[in-house]
Amino acid sequence: LAKTTQPISMDSYEGQEVNITCSHNNIATNDYITWYQQFPSQGPRFIIQGYKTKVTNEVASLFIPADRKSSTLSLPRVSLSDTAVYYCLVGEFGSQGNLIFGKGTKLSVKP
């Protein structure tokens, strides 16, 4: 199972772009990278998923370098409401047993 490493916490200010990096050095060929967001007292919410290069949706962008040993979740122009914990998960389609959310990265956005 690919292990992921993220910073425990990050601080930012409203309006800034925030980049959260996840390291997954032993990612396998068939593994995908998925990010979730969890607000206090709520369940996680899917943000974005990718395999390589760049994926963008209405919420965030996901940058994955060619070696895929890391990935960066980019949140454009954060607001106070983006304060949450962000989890990076790595796993293969159809492969069970790796549904573990680590401690994630606690992002605090300040005014």
Next chain:
Amino acid sequence: DTAVSQTPKYLVTQMGNDKSIKCEQNLGHDTMYWYKQDSKKFLKIMFSYNNKELIINETVPNRFSPKSPDKAHLNLHINSLELGDSAVYFCASSRQTSGSVTDTQYFGPGTRLTVL
């Protein structure tokens, strides 16, 4: 309309009691999950059911027993509660059926269980 709902939201009980947490999803998904988030904030899968059939059963004490009366419901029954069972329990569902981390999961609001 709430997509994935859980009841109760809070549950405080004594050691040794038996309790149940209910989960319902109105998304038409075939797969449902139970997760436990402990005090260190690790969120880990406990069980997964696909169309009422168990597909993931992690190393969980057999005091925990999931029950799926239909594919829209997955209840969690816990016998002989222990202090270490105190945690937040999340129910989730996904359209995909593999129970993989790549399946987009929709989580409920969580049930905070406190065992005294």
